[in-house]
Amino acid sequence: MKNTSVDFKNQVTIKLADAKLQDALSRLQSRFVEGRSAVISEIHDLQETRDAAAGIRDRVLNDLEHWLLQFEQQATARGAIVHWAESGEDVNRIVAGIAAQHGVKTASKSKSMVSEECGLNDALEQAGVKVMETDLGEYILQLAHEAPSHIVAPVVHKNKEEISDLFAEKHQLPRKTGIAELCREAREVLRPAFLNAEMGISGGNFLVAETGSVLIVTNEGNGRLVTTLPRVHVAITGIEKVVPTLEDVSTLLRLLPRSATGQSITNYVSVLTGNKAKEDHEGPEHFHIILLDNGRSKLIGGEMQEMLRCIRCGACMNHCPVYQNIGGHAYGWVYPGPMGSILTPLLGGIEKSPDLPNASTFCGACSAVCPVKIPLPDLLRKLRVKQLENGMKSRQETFMLRAWAWLSLHPAIYALATRATARLLRLLGGRDKLLHILPGASGWTDGRDLPAPAGQTFREMYQQGKRK
Amino acid sequence: MNARDKILGRIRDAQNHARAGNQMDAIASHLEQHPRGPLPPPPDDLVACFSERALKLSSDVLKADHLAEVPQLLARYLNERQLPMRGVCWPSLAGLQWGAAGLEMQSRPARDDDPVGVTGAFCAIAETGTLMMLSGVETPATTSLLPETHVAVVNPGRIVATMEEAWDQMRKECEQPPRAVNFISGPSRTADIEQTVTLGAHGPYRVLLILAPL
Numbered sequence: 001m002k003n004t005s006v007d008f009k010n011q012v013t014i015k016l017a018d019a020k021l022q023d024a025l026s027r028l029q030s031r032f033v034e035g036r037s038a039v040i041s042e043i044h045d046l047q048e049t050r051d052a053a054a055g056i057r058d059r060v061l062n063d064l065e066h067w068l069l070q071f072e073q074q075a076t077a078r079g080a081i082v083h084w085a086e087s088g089e090d091v092n093r094i095v096a097g098i099a100a101q102h103g104v105k106t107a108s109k110s111k112s113m114v115s116e117e118c119g120l121n122d123a124l125e126q127a128g129v130k131v132m133e134t135d136l137g138e139y140i141l142q143l144a145h146e147a148p149s150h151i152v153a154p155v156v157h158k159n160k161e162e163i164s165d166l167f168a169e170k171h172q173l174p175r176k177t178g179i180a181e182l183c184r185e186a187r188e189v190l191r192p193a194f195l196n197a198e199m200g201i202s203g204g205n206f207l208v209a210e211t212g213s214v215l216i217v218t219n220e221g222n223g224r225l226v227t228t229l230p231r232v233h234v235a236i237t238g239i240e241k242v243v244p245t246l247e248d249v250s251t252l253l254r255l256l257p258r259s260a261t262g263q264s265i266t267n268y269v270s271v272l273t274g275n276k277a278k279e280d281h282e283g284p285e286h287f288h289i290i291l292l293d294n295g296r297s298k299l300i301g302g303e304m305q306e307m308l309r310c311i312r313c314g315a316c317m318n319h320c321p322v323y324q325n326i327g328g329h330a331y332g333w334v335y336p337g338p339m340g341s342i343l344t345p346l347l348g349g350i351e352k353s354p355d356l357p358n359a360s361t362f363c364g365a366c367s368a369v370c371p372v373k374i375p376l377p378d379l380l381r382k383l384r385v386k387q388l389e390n391g392m393k394s395r396q397e398t399f400m401l402r403a404w405a406w407l408s409l410h411p412a413i414y415a416l417a418t419r420a421t422a423r424l425l426r427l428l429g430g431r432d433k434l435l436h437i438l439p440g441a442s443g444w445t446d447g448r449d450l451p452a453p454a455g456q457t458f459r460e461m462y463q464q465g466k467r468k
Numbered sequence: 469m470n471a472r473d474k475i476l477g478r479i480r481d482a483q484n485h486a487r488a489g490n491q492m493d494a495i496a497s498h499l500e501q502h503p504r505g506p507l508p509p510p511p512d513d514l515v516a517c518f519s520e521r522a523l524k525l526s527s528d529v530l531k532a533d534h535l536a537e538v539p540q541l542l543a544r545y546l547n548e549r550q551l552p553m554r555g556v557c558w559p560s561l562a563g564l565q566w567g568a569a570g571l572e573m574q575s576r577p578a579r580d581d582d583p584v585g586v587t588g589a590f591c592a593i594a595e596t597g598t599l600m601m602l603s604g605v606e607t608p609a610t611t612s613l614l615p616e617t618h619v620a621v622v623n624p625g626r627i628v629a630t631m632e633e634a635w636d637q638m639r640k641e642c643e644q645p646p647r648a649v650n651f652i653s654g655p656s657r658t659a660d661i662e663q664t665v666t667l668g669a670h671g672p673y674r675v676l677l678i679l680a681p682l
Contacts, residue, residue, distance in 0.1 A: 031663035084472035137660035221656035221671025251505030301482030
């Protein structure tokens, strides 16, 4: 997928004015935020479990080379073929090659954000392979030629009426209006695609090093269908998704669905190991696993390594006041919200996403809900520092930050300056104690008044309190 | 240099592990011990806990005193819902008196148009009301996937507390994991349209669990 995050600021203006989007985003709060909070407390010791989960991810990341080798060895021993890909183009080339090797013309696909990184569907169409997205959300997006706007609920930006119109137009069937009817129609339209596909493409939520298995969590059952019925299965995932043992994966599974959709467990958890045995009636004869780097290995051993703990639950975006107001498309690439504001610059180049590290209020909600305790605001701050050091900030912002730094290091002048400013602003506030215009802060005062300070600084008041 | 060597090389350089031997030992010992993380407190009554959780996830639960009662219970369940009285079952359940209960059951893997699929379960997990299914010649995965109604006959003696206990059970009874281990928790569902949960996406619309001692 093309990275258009450089256009973030323009997109924000557009998205804030989009009434339909704003209405759709309001559902995030009730379904995902409240949904998570209702079930996360089922975990007996949540903090201990989050610590354990972060520890499991760190154990792998701190020795990623050997855990990857362990996974590869086990997977290969069970008959899977492991491929390594440096970039999205590598993945596309490998999948097209597998399709050609097995004479595949049609593929059914379950949701994979890593495949979105690669733009796999377009590449396969060009190679003459017809790909059918089968996750309901992804299927809707494929019909509408749109990109996902959320990593768990890809079509969160669309309402029921838009989907009714889309189905009526594309399926050439009478327009349905109920959600259950729409789901039934999609099921019936997609059934033949499952049954006829020669190749199934899936992502992988985890790779289990102990057994060489690919683990996928799904609700719709499409993940099971695409990994059971076609004669070839291709699983595509990132190199960081390795987890040591089945026990470790069990700990992570207590957190992932609860954090993602407010479910104690997803409907299906499938642990797939090797290919069909001769006597089996079902299952793929060929199992290919593609491990994508695409910039991940550069983060190993550095100050941003913690980002690779991410298990893609989406809780950070559901709880982010920025995401809640602009949705996922504004972020301009596959991953939105706080995790995307870090991953997009890290994987795609910080110079291509100048606004994303700054698209945060640092309220800390993201790290408070992160199941693997990624210090997301800290990582965003490190990116901002990097921007400043590399001269990527505007001259005005650089000057302001330098001035602020100098002032902070000179307490006497700081006290004088803040005292003068507080008094001046009180005067400007006048009788209603509100500032209607403030030079240099029109971004604030254009839309609302700024309450004027009381006239004294905190330090002055503190001194007075001390004297009493 | 191929992609594999480049990727692994970059990681190796970044981590600069001087003593690879020790790293491998640490990995081997973690794999051997496969320690468990924090666990929920064990439930007082595994069967009651399993049933309660399964109901919460929209599975239906019935209890039978003997395995032989299963066909009658299923016939009544299907009748009440005006569902087709035919389907497929795992070979291990082929000996039940399906015909006497008015059911037409074939012992074979499921096809697209089979309305009912009857399976057993390797074990069940009380913590989440979940079935654990191991794929195999005698235990095809399609039976729990293609039909609109999935019926699982669960031996209450095979209900364990957690997924961790289920893995230990698998390690004890199987040389290696089967091609597919499927954990099933209720009927398939989607919430992709307006985040509204709808049962019956691409898998079964309903899951009936019949607790029957074997």
